[in-house]
Amino acid sequence: MPTPHYGQPRYHVIADELRERIESGVIPPGALLPPESVLTAEFRASRGTIRQALAVLRKNGLATTEHGRGTYANAYAFSHALSGGSDVQKREREVAADAELAALFGVEIGAPLIEFESVTRKGRNVSAVTRTYRLSSPAY
Amino acid sequence: MPTPHYGQPRYHVIADELRERIESGVIPPGALLPPESVLTAEFRASRGTIRQALAVLRKNGLATTEHGRGTYANAYAFSHALSGGSDVQKREREVAADAELAALFGVEIGAPLIEFESVTRKGRNVSAVTRTYRLSSPAY
DNA sequence: AGAAATTTGTCCGTATGTATC
DNA sequence: AGATACATACGGACAAATTTC
Numbered sequence: 589m590p591t592p593h594y595g596q597p598r599y600h601v602i603a604d605e606l607r608e609r610i611e612s613g614v615i616p617p618g619a620l621l622p623p624e625s626v627l628t629a630e631f632r633a634s635r636g637t638i639r640q641a642l643a644v645l646r647k648n649g650l651a652t653t654e655h656g657r658g659t660y661a662n663a664y665a666f667s668h669a670l671s672g673g674s675d676v677q678k679r680e681r682e683v684a685a686d687a688e689l690a691a692l693f694g695v696e697i698g699a700p701l702i703e704f705e706s707v708t709r710k711g712r713n714v715s716a717v718t719r720t721y722r723l724s725s726p727a728y
Numbered sequence: 729m730p731t732p733h734y735g736q737p738r739y740h741v742i743a744d745e746l747r748e749r750i751e752s753g754v755i756p757p758g759a760l761l762p763p764e765s766v767l768t769a770e771f772r773a774s775r776g777t778i779r780q781a782l783a784v785l786r787k788n789g790l791a792t793t794e795h796g797r798g799t800y801a802n803a804y805a806f807s808h809a810l811s812g813g814s815d816v817q818k819r820e821r822e823v824a825a826d827a828e829l830a831a832l833f834g835v836e837i838g839a840p841l842i843e844f845e846s847v848t849r850k851g852r853n854v855s856a857v858t859r860t861y862r863l864s865s866p867a868y
Numbered sequence: 869a870g871a872a873a874t875t876t877g878t879c880c881g882t883a884t885g886t887a888t889c
Numbered sequence: 890a891g892a893t894a895c896a897t898a899c900g901g902a903c904a905a906a907t908t909t910c
Contacts, residue, residue, distance in 0.1 A: 634895045636894075655904085656905085
């Protein structure tokens with residue numbers, strides 16, 4: 589693989605992508621980001637480049653890294669996006685599994701799932717809707 | 729010590745050796761491989777290099793690792809294309825807006841949306857499914 | 869039941885060699 | 890030549906899950 593750095597350096601592009609995920613709620617506040625090893629695979633970047641990207645997030649207050657544990661998305665990032673003119677509404681509800689979700693979770697169609705929905709608005713427009721589904725009763 | 733990686737990288741050589749032991753039955757299916765600490769001594773490689781070799785085995789479906797327990801040799805079926813060996817599977821597709829999404833985004837029902845789906849697995853079970861919806865053609 | 873040891877998971881910092889822009 | 894990035898490798902430290910005593 590060549591090393592094209594048109595415009596922006598890779599670590600900056602990666603940092604932007606991760607910031608987008610944090611501010612949009614794809615990575616919810618307080619959640620762990622994927623470990624460096626996974627990020628290297630996802631972005632096909634070397635560990636050094638990934639670490640540079642994470643350093644950018646830390647410097648901007650979007651993430652916090654703990655030795656031996658991982659890198660957290662900061663809750664502060666949410667309010668940052670809020671003050672930036674976007675608005676986020678959240679809600680949690682119980683829904684019935686459709687065929688697709690049932691197949692994924694290995695439950696019957698109609699089985700109860702917890703749906704966590706996050707609606708991100710910028711101005712009057714909705715920019716993103718994120719729905720996270722989990723089993724309502726723990727899998728054992 | 730310097731780090732000459734002439735020819736094949738060390739983790740690759742080590743992975744090959746371990747695969748040989750598994751396929752030849754020296755390490756029978758279901759048995760635990762030696763712990764990383766022992767492998768570092770055997771191959772005189774750093775732990776990181778050993779873990780890289782083990783990652784190759786996992787990716788090839790030859791071994792399975794459990795936190796705090798160890799790495800098992802798999803009774804190897806050919807699970808290469810199936811699981812891919814990764815924890816998170818992602819895909820992106822275009823879907824039609826249902827009534828709720830249409831109302832949120834302010835588009836007509838059936839209008840095209842980009843759906844980004846991420847399926848997180850723990851072991852064999854799906855632990856979470858996240859779907860993020862965005863407008864397919866940015867409205868600005 | 870509880871403490872210690874084992875083992876894997878993750879991050880830190882550093883270093884070398886290679887390749888491309 | 891310099892900056893960026895990749896792949897590889899080392900050693901150390903802390904965290905978390907599991908097993909053992």
